[in-house]
Amino acid sequence: MSSARPTPQPRDHYRAFRPITTRWMDNDIYGHVNNVVYYSWFDTAVNALLIERGALDIHQGGTIGFVVETQCNYFAPLAFPQTIEAGVRVAHVGSSSVRYEVGLFAEGAPTAAAQGHFVHVYVDRATQRPVALSAALLAVLDTLR
Incomplete structure (x- = not known):
């Protein structure tokens, strides 16, 4: 495990972006977005991209993704009423x-206010056992590398 302190990445580190609107309820008593909300934004950004690009069908698809690992580093606060720009890469x-x-970037900011990762394991919906990544998913993943 590296002991180097993470540094915020610039926008060009990421391959696709999507806006996320903060909500009043996202703020905590300290006046900024609560840390657990960042993880929901990670999930939203990735799954929305996969759905929009035809690589994931959350309602009828035979394959679903389970999050098995997640991590986040925080560099600057985000708060309602900001628009967040979520950058994604594989x-x-x-x-x-x-x-x-x-x-996660404040709208127009050059570096991330927070960044992290999560790992999806793709499984058969019925058996919940791991399955090979589909050709459709692999094609989308190639655009995010």
């Missing part, structure tokens, strides 16, 4: 898993 593709990296 860091690693395995036979049934993908490590996504996500950067």
Whole structure:
């Protein structure tokens, strides 16, 4: 494990972006977005991209993704009423898993206010056993590397 302190990544580290609107309820008593909300934004950014690009059908698809690992580093506060820009890239593709990296930017900011990763393991919906990544998913993942 590296002892080097993480540093915020610039926008060009990420391959796709999507806006996320903060909500009043996202703020905590300290006046900024609560840390657990960042993880929901990671999930939203990745899954929305996969759905929009035809690689994931959450309602009828035979394959679904389970999050098995997640991590986040925080660099600057975000708060309602900001628009967040979530950057996504793929860091690693395995036979049934993908490590996504996500950067959360205040609208127009040059570096991430927070960044982290999560790992999806793709499983058969019925058996919940790992399955090989589909050709459709692999095609989308290639655009995010």
